[in-house]
Each structure stands twice: as C-alpha cells, then as structure tokens.
Amino acid sequence: MPSRTVSHGASGRLRGLFLVMVLVFLEGSVFTVAVASSDQHSPITAHSGSHKATDHGSHNNTGKAFPVLDLNYENVRVPFEISLWVLLASLMKLGFHLVPHLSNIVPESCLLIVVGLLVGGIIRGTGETVPPVLDSKLFFYILLPPIILDAGYFLPIRPFMENLGTILIFAVVGTLWNAFFVGGLLYGVCQIGTESSSILSRIGLLQCLLFGSIISAVDPVAVLAVFEEIHINELLHILVFGESLLNDAVTVVLYHLFEEFSGIGSVTLLKGFLGVISFFVVALGGVLVGVLYGILAAFTSRFTSHTRVIEPLFVFLYSYMAYLSAEIFHLSGIMALIACGAVMRPYVEANISHKSHTTIKYFLKMWSSVSETLIFIFLGVATVAGPHDWNWTFVTVTVILCLVARVIGVVGLTFIINKFRIVKLTTKDQFIIAYGGLRGAIAFSLGFLLNKEHFPEREIFLTAIITVIFFTVFVQGMTIKPLVELLAVKKKQEAKRSINEEIHTQFLDHLLTGIEDICGHYGHHHWKDKLNRFNKKYVKKCLIAGERSKEPQLIAFYHKMEMKQAIQLVESGGGIKMPSAVPSTVSMQNIQPRPSTKPAPERAIPQLSKNKEEEIRKILRTNLQRTRQRLRSYNRHTLVADPYEDGLSDLFLKKQKMFQIEKKLKEMNTYLTVPAPPPDSPTMCRARLASGKHTDFKPDQVQKGNKMCSDPQAYSIKPASNKVPMIQVDLASPQSPDSVNLLDEFGQANQQEEEEQGLMMKPPSRPREAKKPSEEDEAKDQQRLMRCLSDPGPSADEDEDGAFLP
Amino acid sequence: MGSSSSSRNKIPNAQELMRQTGFSSAHLLRLHDRFESLDRDNRGYLSPDDFEALGGLAMNPIGGRIIEAFFSSGIPWTFPPLSGFWLISVQLTETETKKEHSKSSPAAGPGSSNLYDLDRDGKISREELLQVLRAMLGLQVTEEQLQSIAERAIQEADLDKDDAISFDEFKKSLEKMDIDTKMSVSFLK
Numbered sequence: 001m002p003s004r005t006v007s008h009g010a011s012g013r014l015r016g017l018f019l020v021m022v023l024v025f026l027e028g029s030v031f032t033v034a035v036a037s038s039d040q041h042s043p044i045t046a047h048s049g050s051h052k053a054t055d056h057g058s059h060n061n062t063g064k065a066f067p068v069l070d071l072n073y074e075n076v077r078v079p080f081e082i083s084l085w086v087l088l089a090s091l092m093k094l095g096f097h098l099v100p101h102l103s104n105i106v107p108e109s110c111l112l113i114v115v116g117l118l119v120g121g122i123i124r125g126t127g128e129t130v131p132p133v134l135d136s137k138l139f140f141y142i143l144l145p146p147i148i149l150d151a152g153y154f155l156p157i158r159p160f161m162e163n164l165g166t167i168l169i170f171a172v173v174g175t176l177w178n179a180f181f182v183g184g185l186l187y188g189v190c191q192i193g194t195e196s197s198s199i200l201s202r203i204g205l206l207q208c209l210l211f212g213s214i215i216s217a218v219d220p221v222a223v224l225a226v227f228e229e230i231h232i233n234e235l236l237h238i239l240v241f242g243e244s245l246l247n248d249a250v251t252v253v254l255y256h257l258f259e260e261f262s263g264i265g266s267v268t269l270l271k272g273f274l275g276v277i278s279f280f281v282v283a284l285g286g287v288l289v290g291v292l293y294g295i296l297a298a299f300t301s302r303f304t305s306h307t308r309v310i311e312p313l314f315v316f317l318y319s320y321m322a323y324l325s326a327e328i329f330h331l332s333g334i335m336a337l338i339a340c341g342a343v344m345r346p347y348v349e350a351n352i353s354h355k356s357h358t359t360i361k362y363f364l365k366m367w368s369s370v371s372e373t374l375i376f377i378f379l380g381v382a383t384v385a386g387p388h389d390w391n392w393t394f395v396t397v398t399v400i401l402c403l404v405a406r407v408i409g410v411v412g413l414t415f416i417i418n419k420f421r422i423v424k425l426t427t428k429d430q431f432i433i434a435y436g437g438l439r440g441a442i443a444f445s446l447g448f449l450l451n452k453e454h455f456p457e458r459e460i461f462l463t464a465i466i467t468v469i470f471f472t473v474f475v476q477g478m479t480i481k482p483l484v485e486l487l488a489v490k491k492k493q494e495a496k497r498s499i500n501e502e503i504h505t506q507f508l509d510h511l512l513t514g515i516e517d518i519c520g521h522y523g524h525h526h527w528k529d530k531l532n533r534f535n536k537k538y539v540k541k542c543l544i545a546g547e548r549s550k551e552p553q554l555i556a557f558y559h560k561m562e563m564k565q566a567i568q569l570v571e572s573g574g575g576i577k578m579p580s581a582v583p584s585t586v587s588m589q590n591i592q593p594r595p596s597t598k599p600a601p602e603r604a605i606p607q608l609s610k611n612k613e614e615e616i617r618k619i620l621r622t623n624l625q626r627t628r629q630r631l632r633s634y635n636r637h638t639l640v641a642d643p644y645e646d647g648l649s650d651l652f653l654k655k656q657k658m659f660q661i662e663k664k665l666k667e668m669n670t671y672l673t674v675p676a677p678p679p680d681s682p683t684m685c686r687a688r689l690a691s692g693k694h695t696d697f698k699p700d701q702v703q704k705g706n707k708m709c710s711d712p713q714a715y716s717i718k719p720a721s722n723k724v725p726m727i728q729v730d731l732a733s734p735q736s737p738d739s740v741n742l743l744d745e746f747g748q749a750n751q752q753e754e755e756e757q758g759l760m761m762k763p764p765s766r767p768r769e770a771k772k773p774s775e776e777d778e779a780k781d782q783q784r785l786m787r788c789l790s791d792p793g794p795s796a797d798e799d800e801d802g803a804f805l806p
Numbered sequence: 807m808g809s810s811s812s813s814r815n816k817i818p819n820a821q822e823l824m825r826q827t828g829f830s831s832a833h834l835l836r837l838h839d840r841f842e843s844l845d846r847d848n849r850g851y852l853s854p855d856d857f858e859a860l861g862g863l864a865m866n867p868i869g870g871r872i873i874e875a876f877f878s879s880g881i882p883w884t885f886p887p888l889s890g891f892w893l894i895s896v897q898l899t900e901t902e903t904k905k906e907h908s909k910s911s912p913a914a915g916p917g918s919s920n921l922y923d924l925d926r927d928g929k930i931s932r933e934e935l936l937q938v939l940r941a942m943l944g945l946q947v948t949e950e951q952l953q954s955i956a957e958r959a960i961q962e963a964d965l966d967k968d969d970a971i972s973f974d975e976f977k978k979s980l981e982k983m984d985i986d987t988k989m990s991v992s993f994l995k
Contacts, residue, residue: 500963503935503955506942507868514866555943558955 088119089373107477109225109376113470116380124384134375134382139445140333141324143375146367147221148334149319151245152341153364159238161528166417166425167242170433174243174409175216175250181405182398183212189397203457206262211461213254214447215402215468219440220244220334222469225372226438226477233490236429240436248334248442249283255446256330262454286332290339293322297340298347298543311356312363315348347543350556354563375441382444383466389459398464399471402439410434428487435480438472439465502557619662868941929970932956 073080092115096103102111123131160167187208223244227237257275297318304311319340326336349357410433418424425433447465450458484491512525935956943952963971965978 500959503939503942503959507938510866510868510942514868555951555955558951558958561958 085374085377086370089370089377092377093369093373105478107226107229107473107481109222109372110474110477112373112376113380113383113473116377116382117384118380119377120381120384123381131381131385134378134441134445134448136445136449139375139378139441140327143371143378144221144442145320145323145333145337146364146371147224147375148245148323148337149316149341150364150368151220151224151241152338153315153319153345153360155338155342156234156238157342159234160242163235163238163242166421167239167246169413169417170239170243170410171246172250174413175213175218175247176254177409177412178216178402178405179209179213179250179254181212181408182216182401183209185401186212186394186397189393203460204262206258207455207457210255210258210262210450210455211398211464213251213258214443214461215398215439215465216405217247217251217439217443218244218437219442220248221372221375221442222438222440222473222477223436225376226473226480227436230481230484231492232432232484233492235423236432236436236489237492239429240433245334245338246283249279249286249332251442251446252330252332253279253282259450259454282330282332283335285329286326286335287339289326289329289331290322290336290341291343293318293325293336294340294343295543297344298351301344301348301351302543304352308353308356311352312359315344315360316363318344347540350540350544379441379444379466379469382448383470387459388463388466389457390463391460394460395464395467399468402468402472406437407434410437428489431487432480432484432489435476435483438476439469440473441469444469616658868938929968929972931970932960935959935971 089112092112093108096108096111183205187203187205190203190208218240220241223241227240253275257271257278261271297314300314300318301311304314319337322336322340323333326333352360410430414425414430414433443465444462447458447462450461452458455461509525509529513529936952939952939956960969960971963975963978965975966972
C-alpha cells in the first residue's frame with residue numbers, strides 16, 4: 001500500500017535527521033566544552049575555537065556605550081558544561097536505539113565507551129586539553145550513588161537472602177583470592193621476567209598487591225549494564241550482581257590497607273590482624289549505618305500523609321546521607337546504601353502514595369541510567385586524556401592473570417560451596433559467573449585516586465586498569481550474549497507472579513518451618529519465621545502508618561495485583577467504563593479509590609460519545625468510595641439487562657439506564673454504612689465467566705427480601721449450578737483473567753432491576769426462571785454479539801457454546 | 807554426639823536404613839535422637855500429642871495440618887518409617903532429573919498438595935483453599951477478602967474449569983517456582 005511505504009520512508013528520513021542533529025550537536029558541544037576548558041587562555045584564542053562565541057565577540061570590540069549583546073560564558077560555565085554532558089549522554093542513549101540492529105549486537109556500555117573515545121579524540125584533535133572528567137570525587141559522590149541506590153532499593157530480597165552465603169563467599173573470599181593471586185604473581189613476573197633496570201622491577205610487592213586489589217573487584221555498574229541485556233535467570237543474576245555489590249567492603253579495606261602499608265613501608269603481623277578486624281568493621285558498620293538510616297526513612301514516611309509531594313525526596317535524601325555518613329568513617333558506602341534501600345523499602349512502600357511510589361521508581365531509574373551512561377562516556381574520554389604509560393609485559397600479564405584468577409577462584413569456590421548448597425551450581429553456571437566478572441569504572445577511579453608521590457608507577461597501573469576494563473567490557477560484554485544462547489543457560493522467566501505462587505510460597509514457608517520444628521533443627525526457615533514474627537509484631541506497628549500496619553503480606557500482594565489488573569483493563573479497554581466496582585474488598589481508609597471500572601473492548605462500542613463516557617466516569621468517581629459494595633451488587637443485579645438484539649445501540653440504552661440506577665443508588669446511600677465486602681470481585685466474576693462456568697451469586701442467608709443490607713458480612717459466595725448463561729468478552733487472550741464480562745454484568749443486572757430492588761443480592765432463582773425464555777433469546781443474541789465483539793481464541797468459542805446450555 | 811559405632815547400635819537396622827534412605831550415619835543418629843526426644847512416653851512410636859507438645863508447631867498456622875498429614879496415613883511412626891518419611895519428595899516433580907535432585911537433598915517434606923487436599927479427593931476445592939488461607943491469615947482479614955483471594959487463586963490455576971485445582975493443575979501453576987529447590991530442608995553437617 002502506497003501510504004505504508006511513504007510513512008515508512010518518512011520515519012526512516014526522520015531517523016536520519018535525528019541522527020544528523022545528534023552529530024551536529026555533538027560537534028557543537030565538544031567545541032563548547034573545549035572552549036570552556038581553555039578559558040584561561042586569552043579571549044582571542046578562545047574565540048577562534050568556537051562557533052557560537054565569535055559572532056557575539058566581534059560585535060563587542062566596537063566602542064559601544066551599552067553592550068546590546070554580551071558574552072559572559074564564565075558565569076554559566078560549570079552548570080552549562082554539566083548539562084551539556086548529560087544531554088550528550090542522553091542523546092547518545094537515544095541514538096543507539098534508532099540505529100537498527102546495533103543494540104542487539106553490541107551492549108550499550110561498549111557503544112558509550114566508544115562515544116567517549118570519540119569525544120575525547122575530537123577534543124584532543126582540536127588541540128585543547130581534555131578535561132579530567134572522571135574525577136574521583138565526582139565519580140564516587142555523584143555518579144555512583146544513584147546506580148547503587150537503584151540496585152539496592154529494587155534488590156530482590158528473597159533470592160538474595162536465600163543465596164546470601166554463596167554471595168558472601170564469592171564476594172569476600174573470591175575477591176581476596178583474586179587480589180592476592182594477581183598481585184603476587186604480578187610481582188613475581190615483574191621481578192623475574194624483566195631486567196633489573198626496567199621500571200617494572202622497581203614496583204614493590206605492596207604496590208603490586210594494591211594493584212591486585214584494585215583490579216580484582218567485580219564492578220556493579222558494568223555487571224548491571226551487561227547483564228541487564230542478556231536476561232539470564234534470577235539465580236545467576238543475583239549471584240554475580242550480589243557479589244559485585246558486596247565486594248565493595250573487601251575492596252575498600254584492601255585498598256586502604258595497602259595504601260597505608262605502602263606509605264609506611266613496613267608490614268607487621270599486628271597490622272595484618274588489624275586489617276582483618278577492620279574488614280568486619282567496615283562491612284558491618286556500613287550495613288549498620290544503612291539500616292539506621294533506613295529505619296529513619298521508614299519512620300519519617302509514616303507521617304507524610306499530608307505532604308505527599310515530598311515523599312520521594314525523603315527516600316533519596318536518607319539514602320544519600322547513609323552513603324555519605326558511611327564514607328565519613330571509611331566504612332563501605334555501597335553496603336550502607338544497599339542496606340538502607342533494602343530495609344526501608346517494605347515500610348516506605350506501605351506508607352507512601354501510589355504516585356510517590358511511581359515517582360521514586362522512575363527517578364531512580366532515570367538517575368541511574370544517566371549516571372551509567374555518563375560513567376561509560378567519561379571512561380572513554382579519560383582514556384584519551386591519559387596520561388598513559390604502555391608497558392606490554394605488565395598489561396598483558398595483568399589481563400591474563402585476571403582471567404585465570406577469576407576462573408580458578410570461581411571453580412574452586414563453587415566446589416566448596418556446592419557441598420553446602422541444596423541446589424548445586426552446574427558447570428554452566430560457573431562459567432557464566434566467571435565470565436560475568438566484569439571490571440569497570442570503580443577500578444579506574446580507585447586507580448586515579450592513587451597518590452603520585454607514593455606510586456610513581458601510577459600511569460602504568462592506570463593503563464593496565466583501562467586495558468582490563470576495555471577487555472572485559474568489550475570482549476566479554478559482547479560475547480556473553482551469544483554464549484548464553486549457545487550454552488542454553490536458563491533465562492529469566494518473564495511471567496509475573498501469580499497469586500497461587502504467592503499463597504504457595506507462604507504455605508511452604510510455614511510447612512518447612514513446621515518440619516524444621518519437628519526435626520528440632522533451627523534452620524533457615526526457623527530464623528526467617530522468627531524474623532517475620534518480630535517484624536509483624538513490633539516493627540511494622542512503628543513504621544507503618546495506620547491500618548496498613550496490620551495488613552498481612554498476602555493481602556498487600558493481592559491488592560497490588562488487583563490494582564494492576566484494574567489499571568491494565570482501563571488502559572486496554574478505553575471504551576465504556578462499567579461501574580463494576582473496586583476489585584478488592586478491603587475497607588481501609590487510606591487506600592485510594594481504585595480505577596475500578598471495567599471497560600469493554602474498544603470494538604464493542606465504537607459509537608459511544610465521549611461526553612457520555614466522561615459523565616459516567618465522573619459520577620462513578622465521585623461515588624466510588626462510599627458505594628463500593630453497592631456498585632458491586634448494583635453491578636451484577638441491578639443493571640438493566642437490555643436485550644442485545646441490535647448490539648450497539650442497546651449498549652447505549654443501557655448506559656442511560658445506568659444513570660437512572662445511579663440516581664437510585666444515591667438515594668439508598670444510607671442503607672449501607674459499613675462498607676460491606678463485595679461478595680464477588682470483578683476479577684472473580686470475570687474469571688468465573690471466562691472459565692465458562694455458570695455461577696450464581698447466592699448470598700448465604702439472604703432468602704428473604706431486601707432487608708439484609710445491614711448484614712453484609714454474612715454474604716459468601718457459593719458457586720451455584722449452571723443457571724445463568726455466561727458471556728465472555730475476551731480482551732486479551734482467551735481464558736485470561738482479563739476477560740471482561742461486560743455483557744453478562746448487564747445480564748445479571750437486568751434481572752435485579754426488574755424487581756426494583758436495586759441493591760441487594762437476592763437469590764435470583766425465582767426471577768431467573770421467569771426470565772429463562774427471554775434469556776434464551778438473549779443468549780443467542782449475546783452469542784452473536786460476542787462473536788462480533790470479542791477476539792477470542794478457539795477454546796473460548798467452544799466454551800461459549802457450552803455455556804449457553806441452561 | 808558423635809557417630810560412634812556404639813550409638814549406631816541403638817538404632818535397629820541402622821545399616822539397612824542408611825542404605826534405604828541414603829542418609830549418613832550422623833544424620834540417622836540425629837534423627838534418632840530427635841525421635842527419642844519427641845517420644846516422651848517412650849512408647850516406641852510417635853503420637854499426635856508428642857507433636858503437639860512442640861511449641862513451634864503450636865504457633866505454626868498450619869501446624870495442625872502437618873500433624874494430621876503425619877498421622878492420617880495410619881502408619882505407626884516408629885523410627886524406620888520416620889526416616890523413610892523424610893524421603894518422601896514432593897510429588898510435584900516427576901521427571902527423572904528432578905528425582906535425583908530431591909534424593910540428593912537430605913530431606914523433603916510430604917507432598918504439599920496432600921496437605922492442602924484434606925478430603926483426599928485429589929483436588930483442592932475452593933473450600934479447602936479457603937481453609938488454608940484462613941489458617942494462614944487468621945483473624946487479620948475479613949471473610950470476603952479470603953473469598954476474593956481464594957477465588958482468584960482458583961481462577962488462575964483452574965484450567966479444566968471444574969472449580970477445583972487438581973494435582974496436575976497445581977503442579978502446572980507452580981512450575982515456574984522451582985519447587986524442588988524450595989521443598990527441602992538441609993541439615994547442618
């Protein structure tokens with residue numbers, strides 16, 4: 001079709017245009033940065049370097065009394081540059097995805113480093129000095145925390161805790177092994193393999209060990225960047241990622257230790273022992289600081305119900321303070337940040353509003369994404385900036401040793417760990433763990449921090465570090481995806497958790513705790529159970545505001561799922577919004593009224609006017625909080641059931657009747673003081689219907705008339721025999737719980753309406769019999785309507801047919 | 807508590823048990839000691855009140871069920887069956903590789919499906935699910951919330967639309983969960 005190709009061409013052209021714009025911008029920004037960095041030169045040379053400034057500058061040289069146009073770059077220099085860099089980073093990120101196929105082959109981190117190299121190259125090419133962008137302070141205090149906080153806040157606690165032992169062993173013992181192996185062997189090579197006059201032989205053992213400790217730490221940024229794209233299974237992901245996070249403590253201790261020792265020049269046993277102690281202090285202290293701030297944050301969030309807008313700010317501020325406080329005492333800031341995020345999350349999420357939750361999530365993702373991009377670009381620029389001292393022996397030996405050490409370390413440790421694990425790590429797993437040990441910008445920054453006086457060989461170190469980083473990020477990063485495919489490593493399961501899983505997980509927990517009790521064995525589950533009890537009894541009461549503190553986890557989970565589903569329905573449907581009330585039944589004050597409408601498929605009502613929809617929505621919204629349960633019953637029993645002979649216009653009629661019912665409901669408002677539990681949620685309704693079953697909503701004791709409204713608690717749902725013909729309208733896929741029983745709601749409601757009860761759930765058996773004949777007709781029509789409306793798979797169709805047998 | 811040969815003699819048919827269950831002698835000894843400490847009246851077999859005396863089980867929401875599951879099969883729980891019991895791996899996994907998996911794990915629990923399914927009709931009906939939920943969630947939630955959850959759970963898992971979860975459906979709904987890795991209790995060495 002001609003229109004198609006035209007549009008395709010247009011989008012292709014647009015893409016090209018965008019890329020050109022990006023490139024031009026890149027050029028411009030580079031020059032401006034170059035100008036900025038060379039500001040100390042005379043204005044003339046500065047002008048010669050920039051496009052934009054020249055125009056203005058030349059005007060100024062005339063003897064004007066009042067400068068109409070003036071150039072004053074100095075004032076805005078720093079913020080301008082920063083913004084420029086960030087903008088560049090973001091545009092790059094956009095640009096990659098526009099180029100087809102590129103993002104599939106090359107991981108983003110590689111591309112970003114290349115961009116950084118380009119930018120650095122351009123700057124150098126114009127003769128300016130490359131600004132030292134990867135300043136350690138900038139890196140550690142501004143670029144790194146968002147990434148770590150993002151990781152810590154969204155850390156999947158369960159798999160992390162289950163594998164904590166393994167992770168700790170890899171992080172601590174593995175890093176130590178790597179550091180000493182690499183450092184020691186490097187020293188040996190330097191001494192033995194080279195002539196005594198070469199610079200290498202002058203590198204002392206301590207320096208080598210320090211270098212080893214810098215280079216051996218697996219980098220969380222790089223791991224995140226690469227692993228995010230390969231979607232391996234949760235276990236491996238959490239193992240490598242957890243290791244990269246927790247080895248920070250080891251790195252910090254080793255780094256400071258060896259730095260001290262190199263400065264002093266002598267090592268005593270006492271110092272070694274102190275080093276070990278300091279490791280525990282650093283690690284546990286960091287965690288403690290994090291937990292403290294986490295609790296503070298949770299406690300603060302308890303009181304934010306009136307100022308919802310600044311809720312996210314507390315999360316960020318407390319976490320950042322935790323990081324900085326840990327850094328004050330030379331504790332592990334990363335561990336503090338992780339502990340803070342992980343601890344505060346369950347409580348904060350129970351307290352804050354839904355919007356704040358979204359805000360936190362997206363801000364964290366945004367910051368961490370930008371940070372990551374910037375880090376990689378800066379790595380590229382810093383590579384060009386130098387100063388470099390390339391030494392073939394040193395560099396190659398380093399690279400080889402790193403790889404070898406990693407492999408040996410992983411294999412050896414796994415052998416020991418597997419004795420304690422229930423689920424053993426297979427060879428494939430080990431390979432991925434070893435291969436996923438990427439080094440990144442942390443190593444570079446630590447190297448950058450080295451003092452030149454104490455470490456004359458700093459440049460050699462830096463070069464080697466950069467080479468290792470490049471090697472791991474490029475070679476390993478690019479090849480890990482095809483390798484994962486080749487080895488058929490289990491991938492991440494995309495499906496969301498179902499409520500069955502949640503129930504069963506909890507059930508299993510209890511079961512295993514019980515078994516452990518019988519065995520008399522105080523294991524994993526026992527302590528977890530104890531912690532949970534403690535949490536429920538004391539901690540939650542303190543840290544969670546109001547009603548939510550008593551809410552068991554299953555209920556919270558259930559709410560979340562229902563909410564998600566309701567939102568999904570609203571988004572996907574978009575057509576008529578049915579007044580089928582809130583999915584969940586909890587009557588808690590601080591749960592906002594949900595987007596409780598169930599839309600029909602778009603196809604169903606193409607002609608409903610927008611105005612009508614808006615009115616309906618408004619009415620529902622204003623009445624929802626109080627009338628939840630009424631809407632429920634209203635939903636099923638009170639709506640007028642229009643015969644669907646003509647389909648579309650009838651739906652319109654139905655809408656009208658709904659309005660009338662609404663009015664009636666308003667009058668009956670007083671009847672329902674207690675928000676009665678809706679006897680059936682729309683999900684259940686849908687589900688039941690989607691499953692083609694016939695259900696009947698027969699409240700327990702309601703055999704008489706409508707006087708039972710004051711006793712809503714008595715309602716319970718019993719699936720009745722096949723009485724009511726069911727209709728399904730499948731939105732998504734057949735048999736998905738998302739299928740909407742639009743038409744049937746009406747069907748049900750019709751009956752009730754006829755009896756003018758409007759509110760109660762009466763046993764519809766009587767009226768139903770009377771309506772049977774008409775229903776048969778309806779059924780057929782509904783069937784017809786169904787066929788033209790919905791988009792079901794074959795099985796749904798069969799169900800429909802079966803469903804219409806009375 | 808060393809696994810000396812003299813203590814092993816306390817346990818009848820120790821060798822055979824070890825062969826059957828694959829436990830080491832240290833394990834067996836531990837279990838036997840536990841058996842003896844549970845069996846307060848020294849009857850030689852365990853009875854429900856022995857279990858009920860365990861504080862932990864009393865607090866456990868499904869403690870009653872566990873006890874029931876133990877004793878409903880009618881086996882007098884002398885020591886050999888008890889050690890055999892520990893081997894009953896979760897019947898959810900039937901593939902060969904997974905069987906090996908659970909054999910290598912020192913202990914596994916009874917089929918959790920059986921723990922749900924009290925009336926042994928091979929299905930978990932809504933009522934049974936409700937009971938489980940009630941036990942686990944207790945007084946904190948209202949009846950209708952439980953109803954909703956049970957309803958949703960059934961709706962998600964019930965593939966043949968019989969309003970109950972059969973064993974196969976149960977297995978299927980949990981296949982993502984990697985049950986066999988979770989259904990094991992590891993003993994400290």
